[in-house]
Amino acid sequence: MSSAVTPQTLELQNYIGGSWQRSSASEYSSVTNPATAEVLARTPLSTAADVDAAVQAAAAAFPAWRRTPPGERIQYLFKLKNLLEEHLDELAKIITVENGKTFPEAKAELRRGIENVEVACGIPMMMQGFNLEDVTPGVDETMIRQPLGVVAAITPFNFPAMIPFWFLPYAIACGNTFVLKTSERVPLTMIRAYELLEKTGLPKGVANLVNGGRAVVDALCDHPQVRAISFVGSTPVAKHVYMRAAASGKRMQCQGGAKNHVIVLPDADMDLAKQIISDSAFGCAGQRCLAVSVAVTIGEAQKSFRDAIADAAAAIRIGSGLDASVQMGPVISKESKKRIESLVATGVQEGARPLVDGRNAKVAGHEEGNFLKPTVLDGLSATSSLAHTEIFGPVLSLIHANSMDEAFEFLRRSPYGNQASLFTGSGAAARRFRYEAPAGNIGINIGVAAPMAYFPFSGWKDSFFGILHGQGRDAVEFYTESKVVIERWSRQETRKF
Numbered sequence: 001m002s003s004a005v006t007p008q009t010l011e012l013q014n015y016i017g018g019s020w021q022r023s024s025a026s027e028y029s030s031v032t033n034p035a036t037a038e039v040l041a042r043t044p045l046s047t048a049a050d051v052d053a054a055v056q057a058a059a060a061a062f063p064a065w066r067r068t069p070p071g072e073r074i075q076y077l078f079k080l081k082n083l084l085e086e087h088l089d090e091l092a093k094i095i096t097v098e099n100g101k102t103f104p105e106a107k108a109e110l111r112r113g114i115e116n117v118e119v120a121c122g123i124p125m126m127m128q129g130f131n132l133e134d135v136t137p138g139v140d141e142t143m144i145r146q147p148l149g150v151v152a153a154i155t156p157f158n159f160p161a162m163i164p165f166w167f168l169p170y171a172i173a174c175g176n177t178f179v180l181k182t183s184e185r186v187p188l189t190m191i192r193a194y195e196l197l198e199k200t201g202l203p204k205g206v207a208n209l210v211n212g213g214r215a216v217v218d219a220l221c222d223h224p225q226v227r228a229i230s231f232v233g234s235t236p237v238a239k240h241v242y243m244r245a246a247a248s249g250k251r252m253q254c255q256g257g258a259k260n261h262v263i264v265l266p267d268a269d270m271d272l273a274k275q276i277i278s279d280s281a282f283g284c285a286g287q288r289c290l291a292v293s294v295a296v297t298i299g300e301a302q303k304s305f306r307d308a309i310a311d312a313a314a315a316i317r318i319g320s321g322l323d324a325s326v327q328m329g330p331v332i333s334k335e336s337k338k339r340i341e342s343l344v345a346t347g348v349q350e351g352a353r354p355l356v357d358g359r360n361a362k363v364a365g366h367e368e369g370n371f372l373k374p375t376v377l378d379g380l381s382a383t384s385s386l387a388h389t390e391i392f393g394p395v396l397s398l399i400h401a402n403s404m405d406e407a408f409e410f411l412r413r414s415p416y417g418n419q420a421s422l423f424t425g426s427g428a429a430a431r432r433f434r435y436e437a438p439a440g441n442i443g444i445n446i447g448v449a450a451p452m453a454y455f456p457f458s459g460w461k462d463s464f465f466g467i468l469h470g471q472g473r474d475a476v477e478f479y480t481e482s483k484v485v486i487e488r489w490s491r492q493e494t495r496k497f
């Protein structure tokens, strides 16, 4: 058992100033395996005092870290990348056990996390500014990028590894020091990742970890020495964090919830559409912010797609994510399962017909697990409440439209704008979609349009609050302040040499 966990009590430790420390919490939240209900650990709900200790450690580490040349800073990230590769299976198993997703899904998530570590290794190039000589005769102007200081990230339960790595590598590569608060429901993956980070020899205080919930979030928002916060989670909390942290003048990027649409045109390759949309809607048990939640069929696509997707959904094998034959694991908690089942009931009350009904699912040998089977609701009305409510579970609703115009009208009414996809064989339809779709991540014959680490993760509307997104160049801008220097030197002085 590592020093990050107290063996007798399974209590998790915070990582502050380079050492694992007991939280001052008096309350705890259980980390539970969603497939078995086994209690894996106890997350301390750390206090504002713990947050202050982490921020002070980060602030103390900042002056030396910002003076460390970027080319040296990234050496720790190269080491981290190698350690993450070496421990890929071990980390993926932790993700599966605490989050529920299947082992291949957990490995795929880690790959996307590692990709961000790799991209941040390009900081010596990406962090460069620009300059121009003779903005007026003999006067030169230069823009340089400097780190902000102490920055923090707050992350959700559905990607225990990938989402923290949207932020940590860029933040520290740019010369900031960092405080992470993971979801209290899935803290174990990043605890193990921080143990690996420790092995890189990263100077003490550069990366810190505080376990907890709401009190930690609010303390980070209010702390005067925290310069910027990256948040990912549900829209109500994203809005809360955005407003609370803005009140103390922080720089913010807050990614919120989603209700993603796919439009299926009659000329689409239906076999491809069925498979990819099924993977998008039901992969990770629908607990992905880029999961397709509503398919809008146009014209004759209605019947062909409906029959195909119902067959695909019904064929999905559910069970423990560690079982190699399983395609879909459980949802995160009993409350989530209950909420998803009740939203399906709302859809049915609102006139939808369950083509495949995944409620009340049971898996033999895992009676305590939070299992649902995929659900497909046909004929949901575009004006129903469910049409615009995030379900965050393995439920796909089908809506029919007579034209692209009608489908766009429906998409425009959605409060969310994380992702929109189109399935078609027509380049002209694809171009129109790319041009008009009201969302930040667009897929053409793609089910999960997750930007690679070298592109921004571009949510719109209630799916994102801020200007600069996570990943790639946006991340570098977010984690640095631009400074402009205008210089003039006397001509007489220069003639001396």
Ligand code: NAD
Binding pocket: 154, 155, 156, 157, 158, 181, 182, 183, 184, 212, 213, 214, 215, 217, 218, 232, 233, 234, 235, 237, 238, 240, 255, 256, 257, 258, 288, 289, 390, 392, 418, 457, 459, 463
């Ligand atoms: P959540 O909003 O419940 O929690 C996110 C974080 O906020 C956690 O660290 C949690 O401890 C903290 N938190 C929760 N309630 C809080 C409160 N009242 N005050 C302050 N902090 C609070 O989200 P979740 O259930 O962990 O994750 C699922 C949600 O995240 C979904 O809505 C999903 O769409 C969204 N998500 C969005 C993206 C994206 O890129 N836009 C990516 C992944 C997940």
